[in-house]
Amino acid sequence: xxxxxxxxxxxxxxxxxxxxxxxxxALAAPDARTLLKDSENRHRTKTQQYAGxxxxxxxxxxxxxxxxxxxREGYAGDAKNLIRFTDPPEVKGVGxxxxxxxxxxxxxxxxxxxxxxxxxxxxxxxxxxxxVGTDFNYEDMEEFDHEKYKVSLxxxxxxxxxxxxxxxxxxxxxxxxxxxxxxxxxxxxxILYLVREDLIRKGEKEPAKRMILSDLKNVExxxxxGRMEMTDLKKGSKTTVNLKQITFNRPHPASRFTLQNLTRExxx
Amino acid sequence: xxxxxxxxxxLLLFPFTPFTAEAxxxxxxxxxxxxxxxxxxxxEPYGAGSGTLFSKxxxxxxxxxxxxxLRAEWLTSxxxxxxxxxxxxxxxxxxxxxxxxxxxxxxxxxxDVEFGxxxxxxxxxxxxxxxxxxxxRDLTDPFTDEKLPLWALRMSGQEESFRYQAVLVPVTTPWxxxxxxxxxxxxxxxxxxxxxxLRERExxxxxxxxxxxxxxxxxxxxxxxxxIRTGVRPAPLLQFSLxxxxxxxxxxxxxxxxxxxxEKAVGVELSRVAGTYVLRAELAGLLSKDAELGDAVIxxxxxxxxxxxxxxxxxxxANAIDPPVNQTLLFDRALLPALIAAWNQTEPWxxxxxxxxxxxxxxxxxxxxxxxxxxxxxxxITTGGDLPYGSENGALGALKKARRLYLALRRSx
Numbered sequence: 118x119x120x121x122x123x124x125x126x127x128x129x130x131x132x133x134x135x136x137x138x139x140x141x142x143a144l145a146a147p148d149a150r151t152l153l154k155d156s157e158n159r160h161r162t163k164t165q166q167y168a169g170x171x172x173x174x175x176x177x178x179x180x181x182x183x184x185x186x187x188x189r190e191g192y193a194g195d196a197k198n199l200i201r202f203t204d205p206p207e208v209k210g211v212g213x214x215x216x217x218x219x220x221x222x223x224x225x226x227x228x229x230x231x232x233x234x235x236x237x238x239x240x241x242x243x244x245x246x247x248x249v250g251t252d253f254n255y256e257d258m259e260e261f262d263h264e265k266y267k268v269s270l271x272x273x274x275x276x277x278x279x280x281x282x283x284x285x286x287x288x289x290x291x292x293x294x295x296x297x298x299x300x301x302x303x304x305x306x307x308i309l310y311l312v313r314e315d316l317i318r319k320g321e322k323e324p325a326k327r328m329i330l331s332d333l334k335n336v337e338x339x340x341x342x343g344r345m346e347m348t349d350l351k352k353g354s355k356t357t358v359n360l361k362q363i364t365f366n367r368p369h370p371a372s373r374f375t376l377q378n379l380t381r382e383x384x385x
Numbered sequence: 386x387x388x389x390x391x392x393x394x395x396l397l398l399f400p401f402t403p404f405t406a407e408a409x410x411x412x413x414x415x416x417x418x419x420x421x422x423x424x425x426x427x428x429e430p431y432g433a434g435s436g437t438l439f440s441k442x443x444x445x446x447x448x449x450x451x452x453x454x455l456r457a458e459w460l461t462s463x464x465x466x467x468x469x470x471x472x473x474x475x476x477x478x479x480x481x482x483x484x485x486x487x488x489x490x491x492x493x494x495x496x497d498v499e500f501g502x503x504x505x506x507x508x509x510x511x512x513x514x515x516x517x518x519x520x521x522r523d524l525t526d527p528f529t530d531e532k533l534p535l536w537a538l539r540m541s542g543q544e545e546s547f548r549y550q551a552v553l554v555p556v557t558t559p560w561x562x563x564x565x566x567x568x569x570x571x572x573x574x575x576x577x578x579x580x581x582x583l584r585e586r587e588x589x590x591x592x593x594x595x596x597x598x599x600x601x602x603x604x605x606x607x608x609x610x611x612x613i614r615t616g617v618r619p620a621p622l623l624q625f626s627l628x629x630x631x632x633x634x635x636x637x638x639x640x641x642x643x644x645x646x647x648e649k650a651v652g653v654e655l656s657r658v659a660g661t662y663v664l665r666a667e668l669a670g671l672l673s674k675d676a677e678l679g680d681a682v683i684x685x686x687x688x689x690x691x692x693x694x695x696x697x698x699x700x701x702x703a704n705a706i707d708p709p710v711n712q713t714l715l716f717d718r719a720l721l722p723a724l725i726a727a728w729n730q731t732e733p734w735x736x737x738x739x740x741x742x743x744x745x746x747x748x749x750x751x752x753x754x755x756x757x758x759x760x761x762x763x764x765x766i767t768t769g770g771d772l773p774y775g776s777e778n779g780a781l782g783a784l785k786k787a788r789r790l791y792l793a794l795r796r797s798x
Contacts, residue, residue, distance in 0.1 A: 175733050181762050205762035206412050206797035218605070225603070234506025238608060238656065239691075240663045246694045250731060354733065372495040376603070377543035381489065381497070383410075383443045383450045 149268040149284045156309040157192075157263075162339055162365040165189045169360050170204070173251055176353030183208065183249065188385065190369050195219070197374035198258070201385060208249050212236075214379045215258065222265065222294055226255065229379045236380050245296055252326065252347040252356035256296045265289055266300070276303040277312045277329060295319075308333075310340050325351055337365050413440035413454075414797040423788040426568040434461045441485065452503075454485040471502070473533050473558050476587050478525055484534055496542030504534040505552065507599060508667060509610065509654040512700035512725030512742075515669035515683040516599075516612055516652050518717045521619040523561040527569050527784060528753070528771045533558050535594070548601040554594030557645065560620045560716055565641055568787040571713055571780055580636035584628065588643050591617050601654075610654030618648040620716040622677050646675035663689040679709045681718060695730035703745075712746075712780075719780035720744050735759045742781065749775030749782030767793045 170184045184204035190197045198215040202208040212229035214236075226239040239255065248255055266286035273282055281303040288295040296318060303313035310333060315324035326349050330342035345358040372378050373385055416437045425431050441454035458480055465477035473482065487501030508514025521533040535558050541550045563569035565583045577583075595616025602609045621643035628640040652669030664687070671681040687700035703722035704712075713719045722745040729738045735758040743750035755769030770790045775782040 179734075181759070183762075206414065207759075207762070207765070209412060234504050235508075238658060238663060240658050240661050240689070246691055247731065250733065352733070370494060372543070375495055375543050377495045377497070377541065377548060381450070382503075383445060383452055383489075 147270060147282060149270040149282075150263070152270070152282060152284070152304065152309060153263045153268060156304075160339060161192060163190065164367055164369055165363070165365050166367070166369075167360045167363040168203075169358055171251060171356055171358045173356045174354060181205075181250065183251065186385065188369060188373055190374060191217070192262075196224075199374055199379065199385065200258070202249065210382060211249065212379045213248075213258070214374065214376065216374065227376065227379060231382055234380075234382070236376055252349045252352075252354055254296060257347070261300075265295075271301075273306070274303075277331065279312060280306045281312060282306055282309075308340055310342075312342075323350070325349065336363050339365050410443040410445075411440065412443075412798060413438070414795050415439075416793055416795040418791060418793040421790045422568065422786075424786055426786045427566065429462070429568055432461075435459065439484070448491045450489040452485045452487055454483075455481065456484050457481050472536055472556050473521075473523070473561065474556075474590050476561070476585060477564070478523060478561060492540070493542070495544065497540070499539045499541070500537070502534050502536050503539075504532055505537070505539075506532075507612070509608070509656045509665040510667050510685040510687040510700050510702070511665075511689070511698055512687065512727065513685055513702040513720070513723060515650075515667055515671070515685060515702075516610075516654060518683075519614075519618060519620065519648075519650070519671075521558045521560045522716075524563050524569070524571075524716070525561060527563060527571070527787075528751070528789075533561065537594075546603045548603075550597075550599040550601075552597045552599075554596070554616070556592060557590045557594045557617045557619055559590040559643070559645065562621070562716075569784065571716070571719065571783055577639065578637055582631075582636050582638045584631060584638060584640050586640060586642045590619075590621075590643070591645055593617055594619075606658040608654070608656040611652070612654070613649075613651045615649045616647065617645050618673070618678070619645070621645055622675070622710075623714050646673050646678045648673040648675075648678065661690055665689070677710050678715070679706065681706050681708070683718070683721065694732070695728060698725075698727045698729075700725040713778070713783065722746060735765070744775070744779040744781055747776040747779030747782060749773070749777075749779030751781045751784065763797050765795045765797070767791075767795070 166186070166188045168184070168186050170182060173181045173183070182205065183202060185200050185202045188199045196217045200213040202211045210231035213226070215224045215226045217224045227236045228239055229236045246255055247253070248258055263286060266288055268284055268286045271283050271285045273280065275281065284302040284304060286300040286302060288297070297316050298319040298321065299317040301315040301317070301324070302311055304310065305312050312330050314328040316326040316328070317323065318325045326347060329346045330344070331346070332343035333340055334343055341360065341363055343360050347356045349355070378384055417434070418437070419434045420432060422431050436459040438457045439454065441452065444451040464480055467481060468475065468479045470479045471483050483502060485503055487499055487503040489497050489499040492498055505520055506517065507520070508516035521535070523531040523533050535554050536556045538553045539550060542548065562571070565572060565585055593616060595614050597612060597614035599610060599612040622645070624642040624644060626640050626642070628638045631638040631640070648671055650669055650671040652667060654667045656663060656665040666684070666686045668684045669682070671683065673679060682705040683702065684705070685700060685702040687698060689696060689698045701724055704718055708715055708718065712721065720742070724743045724745060725740070727738065727740045730736060735756070737756040738754070740753040741750065751771060751773040753769065753771050755767060757765055757767040759765050768791065772788055773781045773784040777783050777785060
């Protein structure tokens with residue numbers, strides 16, 4: 118599974134690295150599913166945490182910034198994610214908990230709003246909604262499970278300055294409630310790392326959003342993009358995410374991914 | 386009293402001192418707000434203003450959490466003298482008030498104990514929740530629905546999908562009412578003889594508060610809750626009595642006292658995700674031997690649906706038992722039966738909301754609209770209006786004299 122928001126905020130980064138360190142491995146007839154599975158198996162991490170900051174620039178050039186901490190455990194089918202905003206003051210303390218539910222396309226998701234002093238469950242429809250005013254929506258924050266998509270290799274091209282495999286991912290017909298009709302993944306050929314993603318909404322032909330991952334670095338043996346940029350091609354706005362203090366495979370406290378922890382004011 | 390006040394003031398000013406330690410986290414805001422009213426009511430001017438400074442300090446030594454916050458405010462309208470009122474028990478609020486002062490300690494990985502002064506938030510149905518509605522509010526400005534923090538001890542925890550909260554509130558923090566006779570008062574202008582002088586007594590609320598236990602479970606799309614509580618109900622029962630001894634002219638002088646009844650309550654909460662909707666419902670039985678309060682059976686149902694970056698919420702709430710007194714004076718039940726509809730929308734530039742609350746008995750209500758514009762991440766300008774309407778016998782219609790527009794500028798840090 119490729120972490121969607123791994124993309125930026127979350128669990129993702131780790132899962133996104135489809136990094137294949139075996140650059141010499143023969144990939145004579147690469148198959149999209151095989152590529153995704155292979156890299157996932159090699160580079161998945163059990164846990165991840167980081168501090169992030171993001172900058173949202175709207176079409177008029179107005180800049181807004183946010184900061185958060187992100188924790189992940191597991192992957193798509195059993196992934197648990199917790200995000201806690203630290204900045205700006207308006208959203209400080211807002212918490213988001215997502216727990217995958219076996220056998221369901223929709224993870225259980227809750228928001229904690231400090232002003233209400235209690236958590237609120239979020240309905241799947243809310244996946245369309247912008248996540249606290251960024252160019253990411255709630256679906257972007259879920260783990261991306263390629264098993265829920267039909268994937269096919271549609272070509273090879275240079276993207277972001279590096280040769281890439283281009284893979285199309287179309288949601289399976291059965292029970293998928295994705296915001297997107299198709300996702301185009303650009304995997305860097307040498308390390309099989311996702312460097313770009315074009316997101317096409319339902320009923321549309323052209324990508325509505327594009328995510329570019331850059332500033333790749335190797336942290337604790339895992340490739341990770343230190344910078345992710347999501348552009349809303351229709352609105353003209355852009356959200357840039359920088360990841361800091363990244364760690365992998367360190368055990369989380371037993372209570373981290375619980376509602377009890379989500380509602381701890383001032384907590385993780 | 387001077388020493389505690391100095392300590393509070395130092396907390397308020399602490400973020401501006403140069404020795405802020407990195408382990409400490411300071412946040413807060415300063416806000417200027419202006420109001421324009423539709424009428425000049427009983428000598429109160431068409432316009433009013435306020436300035437607020439709020440400061441919060443958070444510290445996290447290990448797994449513990451310490452939090453303190455303080456609010457200072459200045460009003461153009463008559464304001465109570467500076468006083469030390471750490472439990473918000475006085476009739477009017479002090480210009481300086483303690484909002485948070487609490488410690489949370491871990492007992493086990495998913496079990497905590499918390500003590501000090503903090504705010505509680507219960508229930509499932511937004512807009513009106515019988516689990517939450519009894520908690521004390523500060524109605525100094527009845528349109529803001531400001532909940533008062535409590536001095537309390539809370540134990541909470543989670544095992545698998547079960548959670549619990551046990552709360553002991555040793556001191557009653559009463560509902561704070563606006564000055565009776567003011568434009569914000571919940572009593573209609575015609576309810577008392579013209580020129581009646583209301584003298585509110587500074588009665589001491591009872592010391593004991595209440596205890597409550599809340600049990601929650603999550604299973605699949607369902608969230609279930611069961612709660613019980615017993616103790617002093619924080620909303621007062623008003624006692625009006627003619628006071629000829631204070632009468633100097635022709636106008637009658639009515640003395641207003643407050644007393645507080647004991648109440649037991651039990652309730653259930655239910656919520657379910659159903660496709661793109663979240664359905665919520667609550668049912669509560671409130672039992673009191675007090676003849677002026679009586680029993681209540683309050684049920685609520687709400688439906689919530691997201692539309693992109695917007696959210697629509699509709700809540701219906703009703704009490705199956707007619708109260709023995711004018712329910713306007715029961716405060717937490719004043720509105721019932723009621724319909725609350727709210728639309729909140731987040732925009733790239735800020736947010737806006739529309740809220741329509743209707744009291745179905747008197748068909749009175751209030752329509753509220755608000756637009757917030759984020760000038761930067763820390764500067765925000767907000768404007769809006771509150772438009773109460775309908776019968777003055779209803780809790781909202783009685784506020785018609787307080788129709789207003791407002792404009793606020795806030796700097797957060």
